[in-house]
Amino acid sequence: MTDIQSYLKTYDGPPVRLMEVCGTHTAQISRCGIAGMLSPAIRLISGPGCPVCVTVTAYIDRLVELCMKPENVVVTFGDMLRVTGSRQSLNDAKAAGGHIEMVYSPLDTLKLAAADPARTYIFAAVGFETTAPVYTMLLKEAAAAGISNVKILTSLKTMPPVIDWICKNQGGVDGFIAPGHVSVITGSDIFEPLSEKYGIPFAVAGFEGPQILAAIYALVKRRGKAGVMNLYPSAVTRRGNEIAQNTVRSYFAPCDAAWRGMGAIPGSGLLLREEYARFDAGSDNLNTDRGANAHCRCAQVLTGAISPNECPLFGSGCTPQTPQGACMVSMEGSCYNYFINMRKR
Numbered sequence: 001m002t003d004i005q006s007y008l009k010t011y012d013g014p015p016v017r018l019m020e021v022c023g024t025h026t027a028q029i030s031r032c033g034i035a036g037m038l039s040p041a042i043r044l045i046s047g048p049g050c051p052v053c054v055t056v057t058a059y060i061d062r063l064v065e066l067c068m069k070p071e072n073v074v075v076t077f078g079d080m081l082r083v084t085g086s087r088q089s090l091n092d093a094k095a096a097g098g099h100i101e102m103v104y105s106p107l108d109t110l111k112l113a114a115a116d117p118a119r120t121y122i123f124a125a126v127g128f129e130t131t132a133p134v135y136t137m138l139l140k141e142a143a144a145a146g147i148s149n150v151k152i153l154t155s156l157k158t159m160p161p162v163i164d165w166i167c168k169n170q171g172g173v174d175g176f177i178a179p180g181h182v183s184v185i186t187g188s189d190i191f192e193p194l195s196e197k198y199g200i201p202f203a204v205a206g207f208e209g210p211q212i213l214a215a216i217y218a219l220v221k222r223r224g225k226a227g228v229m230n231l232y233p234s235a236v237t238r239r240g241n242e243i244a245q246n247t248v249r250s251y252f253a254p255c256d257a258a259w260r261g262m263g264a265i266p267g268s269g270l271l272l273r274e275e276y277a278r279f280d281a282g283s284d285n286l287n288t289d290r291g292a293n294a295h296c297r298c299a300q301v302l303t304g305a306i307s308p309n310e311c312p313l314f315g316s317g318c319t320p321q322t323p324q325g326a327c328m329v330s331m332e333g334s335c336y337n338y339f340i341n342m343r344k345r
Ligand code: SF4
Pocket: 295, 296, 297, 298, 299, 301, 308, 311, 312, 313, 314, 315, 318, 319, 323, 324, 325, 326, 327, 328, 329, 335
């Protein structure tokens, strides 16, 4: 056992609640059994960093509507297929004749669209600061290749506003394991204002077990004090990837965006700018979350108010085979990860 492991296992100071914001961290924490390596006084809670999990029903409904039109094909990552809107998932729509293609990269859309110019290929553009540059690349390459039948339906979101929302409305977080992938693009400085505003430390962490443990250790040690610690310097700088940031800014403007169960958070989304509106498949007015399973507690899970196993449906009505909410669908979802790794706390 390393000194860090020993410290974290035997810690008996004031209780500490730490939020891992990123879905990949959630998955890795579960996979490595990190929660079980900690003293009962240190509690890890999952945050809103799984893009599929935070998508609202109105967005899924719009994708379903679009794919049922003969002139359209919806292109998406696999995780999105099983998330239910107010009535149907994309899988249901596909079974009913909807036109849907699953891909591994948004850029795969180019080949599909070029081979079928009579239909419009609409990519379901979900994600955070990390993914946004890839969508700009898709649109740029479509334009360069003269492919005019590619559009996106955006549900892109940005991290600082939702972390602010959690601190303001939920509270009870003593430190954040900042999202590593997002930080590669944004830089670690982006968390400074939030850290100062709430007097809470942030640690930017890599994704290996020891890197996550080092971040937890740093946050426990710094409890009650502001500060952003970059513990992932091999990939993250203070200012981030400024070329990617500028490209994203040139294509997208901030907008209010709804997060599952949290409602619309001002300035937390990205919408195509007016000059690129021709690429937009109708991404505005998608801020409602009507029709979600009333018993599903994804909203509380996503904000760290409860752990997945505190949801009454967890493991009984809701399993990866019978998901009742988006958090049980995605491989980055908290409920999915708690379930498959039997995470206890
Ligand atoms: Fe929703 Fe299922 Fe998670 Fe409960 S266990 S919050 S129903 S996804």
